[in-house]
Amino acid sequence: MKPGKKFGVVGVAFAVALTLFATSAPANAASADATIDIGSLYEPQNLDNTGGGGQGVVEALNGNSYEGLYRLTDAGVVENLLATASKVSKDGLTYTFTLRSGVKFHSGKTMTSADVKFSLEKVSATDSKSARKSSFKVVKSIATPDAKTVVVTLSSRSISFIYNLTYIWIMNSAAKDFATEEDGTGPYKLSAWKRGSTLSLVRNDAYWGTAPKNKTVVYHYFTNATALNNALLTGAVDVITSAQSPDALAQFKSSSYKISNGQSTTKLILVFNDRVAPFNNVKVRKAITSAIDNKKLLASIWGDYGTLIGSMVPPTDPWYEDLTGVNPYNVTLAKKLLAAAGYAKGFTFRLDTPQYDPHPAAAAFIKSELAKVGITVNINSVTDDQWYNNVYKKHDFAATMQEHVNDRDVVWYGNPDFYWGYNNTTVTSLINQAEQAANARIQASLLKRANRIIATEAASDWIYLYPQIVVASSTLSGYPINGLNSQFYAYNIVKN
Amino acid sequence: MNQVKSRRSWSLIVGLVIISTITLVTLISLVWLPYPIDNTDGGRLSPPSWSHLLGTDKLGRDLVARLMVGARIALSVGFSAVLIAGIVGLTLGMAAGFAQRWLDESLSALLDILIAFPTLLLAMLIVAARGSSLTSAIFAIGLGMSAIIARLTRLLVKRVLAKDFITASRASGTSWPRIIVLHVLPNIWPTLIVSFALQFGLAGLAEASLSYLGLGAPPPNASWGSLLQEAQATVMTSPIAAIAPGLFLVALVIGVNLIADGLREIADPTLRRSR
Numbered sequence: 001m002k003p004g005k006k007f008g009v010v011g012v013a014f015a016v017a018l019t020l021f022a023t024s025a026p027a028n029a030a031s032a033d034a035t036i037d038i039g040s041l042y043e044p045q046n047l048d049n050t051g052g053g054g055q056g057v058v059e060a061l062n063g064n065s066y067e068g069l070y071r072l073t074d075a076g077v078v079e080n081l082l083a084t085a086s087k088v089s090k091d092g093l094t095y096t097f098t099l100r101s102g103v104k105f106h107s108g109k110t111m112t113s114a115d116v117k118f119s120l121e122k123v124s125a126t127d128s129k130s131a132r133k134s135s136f137k138v139v140k141s142i143a144t145p146d147a148k149t150v151v152v153t154l155s156s157r158s159i160s161f162i163y164n165l166t167y168i169w170i171m172n173s174a175a176k177d178f179a180t181e182e183d184g185t186g187p188y189k190l191s192a193w194k195r196g197s198t199l200s201l202v203r204n205d206a207y208w209g210t211a212p213k214n215k216t217v218v219y220h221y222f223t224n225a226t227a228l229n230n231a232l233l234t235g236a237v238d239v240i241t242s243a244q245s246p247d248a249l250a251q252f253k254s255s256s257y258k259i260s261n262g263q264s265t266t267k268l269i270l271v272f273n274d275r276v277a278p279f280n281n282v283k284v285r286k287a288i289t290s291a292i293d294n295k296k297l298l299a300s301i302w303g304d305y306g307t308l309i310g311s312m313v314p315p316t317d318p319w320y321e322d323l324t325g326v327n328p329y330n331v332t333l334a335k336k337l338l339a340a341a342g343y344a345k346g347f348t349f350r351l352d353t354p355q356y357d358p359h360p361a362a363a364a365f366i367k368s369e370l371a372k373v374g375i376t377v378n379i380n381s382v383t384d385d386q387w388y389n390n391v392y393k394k395h396d397f398a399a400t401m402q403e404h405v406n407d408r409d410v411v412w413y414g415n416p417d418f419y420w421g422y423n424n425t426t427v428t429s430l431i432n433q434a435e436q437a438a439n440a441r442i443q444a445s446l447l448k449r450a451n452r453i454i455a456t457e458a459a460s461d462w463i464y465l466y467p468q469i470v471v472a473s474s475t476l477s478g479y480p481i482n483g484l485n486s487q488f489y490a491y492n493i494v495k496n
Numbered sequence: 497m498n499q500v501k502s503r504r505s506w507s508l509i510v511g512l513v514i515i516s517t518i519t520l521v522t523l524i525s526l527v528w529l530p531y532p533i534d535n536t537d538g539g540r541l542s543p544p545s546w547s548h549l550l551g552t553d554k555l556g557r558d559l560v561a562r563l564m565v566g567a568r569i570a571l572s573v574g575f576s577a578v579l580i581a582g583i584v585g586l587t588l589g590m591a592a593g594f595a596q597r598w599l600d601e602s603l604s605a606l607l608d609i610l611i612a613f614p615t616l617l618l619a620m621l622i623v624a625a626r627g628s629s630l631t632s633a634i635f636a637i638g639l640g641m642s643a644i645i646a647r648l649t650r651l652l653v654k655r656v657l658a659k660d661f662i663t664a665s666r667a668s669g670t671s672w673p674r675i676i677v678l679h680v681l682p683n684i685w686p687t688l689i690v691s692f693a694l695q696f697g698l699a700g701l702a703e704a705s706l707s708y709l710g711l712g713a714p715p716p717n718a719s720w721g722s723l724l725q726e727a728q729a730t731v732m733t734s735p736i737a738a739i740a741p742g743l744f745l746v747a748l749v750i751g752v753n754l755i756a757d758g759l760r761e762i763a764d765p766t767l768r769r770s771r
Contacts (some may be wrong), residue, residue, distance in 0.1 A: 225729070247541070247730045300555045351599050355710035361726065364716035365555050368534035381628045381714045 004146035021142035028172045031302045034495040035216040036476070038488070039237030040243065041230045043196070043221035044256035046179040049169055050122050052129035055405070055486040059241060060199050060219050062487045065106075066169035066184035069097060069116065070162060074480035074489065076200040076263075076316050078163055082111065082170055082185065092157040092438065103208045105172045106182070106189045118173035120152070131406070134265065135164045155350070157436035161410070167485065169372060187212045187491045197221060201490070212491035225338045232471060239479055241471035241488050243348065244301035244357075252471050261305060264468035268358065270366065270461035271400045275421035278347055279399065285458035289327040291373045297365050298464040305467035311455040312466050313411040318440065319410070319447035323455040332372050342475065346374025352382045352391055352400040359401045362463065372424045392419045403466070410447065411435070413454045422459040426450075498556050508758025512726050514751030518744070522571050525564035533557070533565055533718065542733045553726060562718035563740055569719045570748055573634050577699035578692050580638025584696075586688075587644065589649025590676070593657065607647050615640030615702055623711040630713040637702045641695045648691055652684035686763030690756050697752035704745055720745050735752040 004445035042056035049057050058316045063071060067084035084097040103111040122128060124136040138158045143151040154161065172183040182190035187209065188201035201217040220237050224227040225244045231237045233251060243249060243259075253257055270292070279285055298306045309315070310324035338344060353363040360381070367377040382390070382400075391397045413432030416423035421439075434446035455462075468483045478492035530549075531538070536554035545551070550559035592603035610618075619636035624634040654677065656662065665675055706712035707721030715722065720741040727737035 093643075245729050247733045250733060296536070297555075302537070303540065353715070360710070360715040360722075361555055364534075365536060368536055368555075368715055371534055379714045379716065383624070383709055490619070 007315055009128075032213065033215040036214050036216060036239070036490060036495060037237040038217065038219045038239050038241060038490065039222060039231050040219055040241045040488075041222055041225065043223075044193075044199070044487070047182055047190070047193070048178040049167075050125070050128045050130040051179055055219075057488050059488045060201070061182065061184070061186075061190075062169070062485075063186065063489045064188045064201055064217065064328045064491065065182050065186040065190055066171065067186050068166050068168050068170060069099075070166045072166040072484060072487070073165075074482045074484065074487075076482070076484055078166055082116075083165075086162070092159075092436075093154045095152045095154070095161065099148045099150065100208065101148065103185050104184055104206055105175075106204060107174060107175070109174060111170060111172075111185055112147040113150045114147075116150045117142045117144050119168060119170045122171065126238055130167075132164055132167045135160065153424075157290070159435055159437050159440065163408075188217060190319075191216075193416060208489075210478060213494050214490070215250060217490040217493075232473070235473070238476050239470065239493075241470060242473050242483060243469040245307050246469075249469070249471065256366045256474055258472050258474050258476075260470045260472070260481040262468040262470060262483060264315070264466045264482075265314050265316060265484060266403050266405045266466040266468075267309070267312065267314065268362065268403050268463045268466065269312075269401065269461055271420050272460060273395065273397050273399065273401055273419075273421055274423065274459060278341070278343060278349075281341050282457050283337045283341035284343060285461075286327050286461070287334040287341065287343075287373065288370065288375070289458045289461045290330050290337065291334035291365055291375070292369045292461060292463070293329045294461075294463050295329065300365065301361060302464070303466060305469060307465040307467070309460055309462060309465045311451050312404075312413065312460070313451050314407065316482075317408050317410070319444045319450075319451060321448060323452065325457045326452075327458050327461075329465075331372060338373060344374075346376065348376040348378065349398045350378045350382050352379050352387065352397045354387055354401065355381050355383060363401060395419055395421060407487065410451050410454065413459055414450070420460060422454070422457075424453065424457065424459075427453050430490060505758065507754045508762070510755075511751050511754030511758060514747050515755060516749065518567050518748060519571065522566055522567045525568050527586070529561045529564060531558040531561045533561055534716065535561075541730060541737075543734065545687055545734060550735060551606060551737055553723075553737060554730065559723075559737060562723060563720070563744060565718045566720040566723060566741060567744065569686070569713055570718060570745075572701065573630070573637065573703040574696040574699045574748075574752075577638040577702075578696050581636065581641035581695055581699075583694060584639065584642035585645025586649055589646035590653060590680075592646065592650040593653025594672075604647075604650065605652070607643050610643030611647060613640070615703055617708055619702060620709070620711060621727035623706065628706075628711045630717065633703055633706050633712045637699050637706075640702075641699065642745045643689070644695065645691060647678060649684065649688065652687055653680060656680050656683045686759075690760045690763060693752050697749040697756075698740070700748045700752075701745065702754060 040056065040059060042054065042059055044057035044060060045052055045054045046055055047061065067081050069081060070078050071081040072078055082100050083097045084100050087096040099111065099113060099116065106112060118141055120136070120139065123130045124133060124139060138154045138156055139151045139152060141157040145151060170185060171178065175181070175183040187204055187207045189204045191202040192200045198221065199219040203212050203215050220231065222231065223246065228240055229248045229251065233241055249259055272285055274280060282436060294308055298308060308324045310322065310326055313320045338346065351363055351366065353359045363379045369377060370377050387400070391400050411431050412418050413422050414428045416428065430446050430450035434443045434450065437443040439444060470479065470481050472479055475496045476493060478494045480489050497725070525602065535558065538548055538556040538558055540554060540556055542548055542552040545557045548558050552558055554563070588603060588607065592600050592607070595603065616636060618640040619633065622636035623632045653754040662679060665679065703712050703719060704724070707719035710724045710725070712721055713719045723741040724738055734754030
């Protein structure tokens with residue numbers, strides 16, 4: 001972050017604050033027509049979630065302006081949205097979806113099966129930048145026998161298919177510009193997007209479902225957490241979608257604010273390159289995992305917030321179990337394991353560390369912990385770009401740190417070509433079987449088995465699970481607190 | 497005139513006191529630190545106390561120890577960068593000063609381009625290309641400053657060469673190397689020393705800026721810039737962590753500027769004559 005940019009943003013924050021003080025003071029009375037001001041650090045890059053819009057576009061538009069066939073609720077339950085019914089063939093390869101009637105896009109066009117086909121194909125298109133692209137490789141063909149029916153044929157069973165559909169927006173196939181305009185079916189229409197500042201949504205009076213409990217929603221974007229906190233303190237925003245430091249929370253510990261500690265899926269991971277020595281040795285990985293006091297590190301970074309999980313699986317995934325005891329913090333054990341691996345005198349490795357928080361502090365902590373067992377860590381700061389090219393694409397690294405935000409992402413350990421290079425044929429086959437399982441119970445038990453192996457072999461060191469902290473003015477209610485998949489449904493928010 | 501003289505020596509003395517203190521802290525840090533720099537047992541953001549005079553950071557590291565190590569980094573960057581700037585700058589400046597026509601013009605053009613680049617921007621480019629480390633930062637800052645030294649040297653050399661005594665000693669058969677050592681260097685040295693002193697402070701500041709941006713000494717090196725950056729998030733809860741490194745940085749820059757001021761006034765021949 002460049003200081004110049006920060007000052008610019010503080011300036012913007014002041015301007016926003018002043019404008020709001022000047023204009024919105026008397027709007028508190030009628031809550032049904034209220035304006036909800038949401039403060040966020042994640043401005044969309046563009047408005048297309050298959051075009052690299054980033055997590056900001058999901059936060060602002062998912063479920064608010066765009067809807068999928070299914071919805072993932074804040075509690076993590078999948079429910080029908082634009083699909084009213086689905087039928088799965090016995091072999092699990094053919095899905096027949098019945099679409100809701102009377103759904104219109106904001107432009108006025110009625111949604112048909114052609115739009116659904118278009119939207120699904122947009123995700124798996126070659127130029128798609130969707131994070132879910134690989135999950136839809138399994139789609140073999142999409143047929144539209146009539147305007148209300150979509151038939152999807154898969155090449156192999158995919159138990160997560162319906163779940164994955166919650167990420168896919170149904171877009172108008174006639175629309176031209178997805179990057180700067182919006183044409184969804186949701187409860188809000190996009191009214192304005194001022195880049196670098198705000199994104200405003202206004203109630204869609206022609207919405208097919210229950211009308212939103214407020215009239216206007218404005219997302220205010222900040223690049224600096226301090227500026228964002230000040231905006232909440234001065235009343236420029238009503239709610240912060242995810243607070244980034246526990247230290248700022250002290251100023252909100254009063255009856256005027258409410259701090260919610262919800263479920264997150266973001267994990268801070270010390271990633272080993274499992275292909276190369278010495279990290280291809282399970283004992284070395286276990287030793288490092290046991291040598292680092294994750295509890296102390298979590299307390300250093302997050303104070304009283306956050307959770308230790310001991311594996312890649314957060315409590316919101318159905319195959320979660322507490323695996324913190326698998327490789328406990330135990331320096332004596334770590335030294336024994338190192339000796340057994342033939343590194344009694346330790347070794348030296350390079351830790352490629354992203355420059356943004358909390359990585360530098362965490363890396364310094366890890367260096368100091370590993371020094372106690374004789375391992376020397378050379379911290380090498382890398383930019384996002386260097387990380388993406390050298391670590392993620394070229395696999396040219398020994399160890400790195402990264403935050404992984406996605407839910408249900410333990411399955412990436414089943415892919416030996418993934419950047420961390422974990423290769424265990426049993427795990428790969430368990431994960432493949434799980435995806436082709438006949439029901440969710442079998443899927444969960446297979447993934448539990450896989451995850452236990454991954455954790456036992458210390459494929460990576462899962463340092464901690466982030467907290468998801470929403471801070472809101474106490475006049476506000478009905479906002480989501482879990483932020484799964486970084487979504488933020490605004491339609492139930494009420495301001496008194 | 498006495499008044500002017502006393503003000504002069506006063507600024508030199510204060511500057512020397514400040515810089516000697518920082519140097520002393522640095523020397524002490526080489527043999528003694530209140531806590532090992534990696535020790536994380538101090539508790540999260542402990543307030544100042546007898547066991548931790550300035551408190552601790554997020555990871556529980558003692559702030560005094562980190563500041564002392566930071567002084568080490570600031571001084572070593574200052575010295576090394578000025579050394580690089582001195583060697584590269586003097587050589588280029590001398591060459592341009594002595595050279596005629598096209599060589600002088602092309603060297604000057606090169607220096608102009610280098611000067612047009614802000615030192616910090618040049619440093620960021622070099623750090624981006626070489627990866628961030630203390631050596632990259634020193635190299636980058638030194639290189640950026642060498643252009644300033646070189647241009648000053650060229651100007652001073654040209655001015656000295658135009659003097660009659662140079663023509664006289666050429667006529668009496670003195671060789672160029674002897675002229676450089678006997679006549680040129682002694683005449684340009686006082687002005688250059690002042691410039692070196694100023695650049696020393698700027699180098700410390702540039703390193704802090706690079707570290708603040710995450711491009712300087714990588715963690716866990718406790719550069720003052722990275723201390724400031726780390727303290728920024730917790731400035732509301734423990735402001736001392738931001739104030740202390742900031743004060744040290746200010747002291748360093750003020751200290752060398754005072755020294756440079758004092759030196760300039762001692763070295764300035766016009767003032768000397770009026771004494």
